[in-house]
Amino acid sequence: MSAVMDLRQLQLFRRIVAEGSFSRAAAALGIAQPALSRQVRALEEELGLRLLHRNGRGVIPTEEGRRFAEAVSPVLDDLDRIREEAMAAQGVARGRLRVAMPPSVAAALGPALLRHLRAEMPGVELNLREGFTGTIHEWLTRGEVDIAVLNPMRRSAAVKIEPLYDAHLFLVHRAGDPQVAPLLTPEGEIALADVAHLPLLLPGRHHGVRREIEAAFSAARLVAAKIEDVDTLSGVKQMVAEGLGCTLFAWDAVSLEIEAGRLSAARVCAPVLLHGFVLATSPEASPAARAVVRFLREEVRRRIGDGRLRGSLN
Template sequence: MDLRQLRYFTAIVEQGSFSKAATKLRVAQPALSQHLRHMEDELGVPLLHRGTRGVQPTEAGERLLARARAILAQFAELPDEVRGESAQPGGEVRIGLPGTVSELFSVPLIEAARERFPEVRIRIAEAMSGFVLDWLRRGDVDLAVIYSTSDPKGLGIHHVLTEELCLFGTPALAAVTAAPGSPVTLQAAAGLDLILPGTGHGLRDQIDEAAASIGASVQAAIEIESYTQIKRLAERGLGYGILPRMAVREQERAGVFRTWSIEQPQMYRKVYLAYSTERPMPSATRAIGQLSWEILRGLVAGESWAATLGEDGDPPALYG
């Protein structure tokens, strides 16, 4: 058994299928199957269950997976350890971001990374937080900014900041009689014509759960997943929206929207920096993770991001 076989086996498990692993590794699928057979023959035990939903590791496969990840992580860090701390990190770091986070964070991160770590190339992918989390678990991204931590197994998660959710709408809408900037109860907001993401979206689920806690229900007038489109529809006067205050800050300053805080209960959302603890952590990923933490908190401290700093005050070690 060699490192290549361990890498192939780990990719098959993480991707959930031979075909996806072959695409990611750029290896012919029959070659992957042959390597796995050789491993099973050498060890004398089956390593994978093959079914209609893909492949899953057997009990022996789970044991091998844990050891393989540890070995691969140590091997990935070996060049950095040999070169010493003075060596500049290099390579590609993939980061998954929700769209609203990317609007504020991507440019400062890329600029700072180019200055501090010129040998590192950053690739940013945007999607809803739930998709970003899936990418992180599959290994499609190395770092992620996410909102939900309901299942933190296998992840390193650090609370960066907490942002307020607010109700907003155009000045032409008259359903909200409270003065702009003053609070509106969630019970009252639930009775408005709302433009929201559909059920299953993290933000919508949070709103629905908060409404259920006070015996209310939310019936959205319009459901659409894109925050950008929610704002565009709200600008046309088709209803009110509920989004992070940061997402509508520019429109509020321009007079396009009026905003109201939500109370009973107050509505907040936590933002986390996340990474896998089950895969190798190269020095470039560690460096960009620490830089991301610094920049995200700096945006809050500099009031570019309307939020409060998270509970985790110390920078994440990121395997360090």
């Protein structure tokens, strides 16, 4: 069996483990599932190991398969990076790029990023994930994403950090909420002291935005009347729409619900609350990753300049 075929088997095996399913891996790779199964069987026979357990829900690696995947993954990553750099030297960016963003940033920048890649970097395959900062930081430190937008309160010596922007935070509430209406200023804003009196549904304390909000309360010598932890974006928006409480988000996380009339938002003032975002990459970022970082910085600058993004450059 050729060395090229051996490398292909390793790549296929890694993708199956990542997808947790032969069918999903076959669809993602664009090859027939029986051919994929044959490649894995050939790899198992060559190694003399059973690498995967097959069940009704998909596949999971055996203990030997897990250790093998952990061993070959860094080698395959190095080979991918070498290939991408060689292509970049010829003016062509290729490869799979894994990007993670918080919900508000994904809503604001995700469509623009996809359009840019399709038009300018068609050889790059985008995998865009959404999560709160705490979760994204875990993905980043485990090497599961190449580029992360996250809160600056999360730091790691293993990643490169650069500023992106500060988003204004808004009190998000049910449209026409009688608790909120009397508290609004003539400009439609709300003071932080009044926010503290409302029942709040916020991400847990391991998330950056929660720590920023609590730090703002502490600096203003305020104590929130009630905070309940809700670590799901769709869930908290539904709870707020049903009048179970309010939350604090950047505008873009709830803009569609505001346009539909399900939710309303008031910018927090006295003091203004800012939720900072930074771009994080590994020190060995690929040429494609560096190009996407440049695009994201430029897109943020454009959107803040024309008012589509409610925040300021940091």
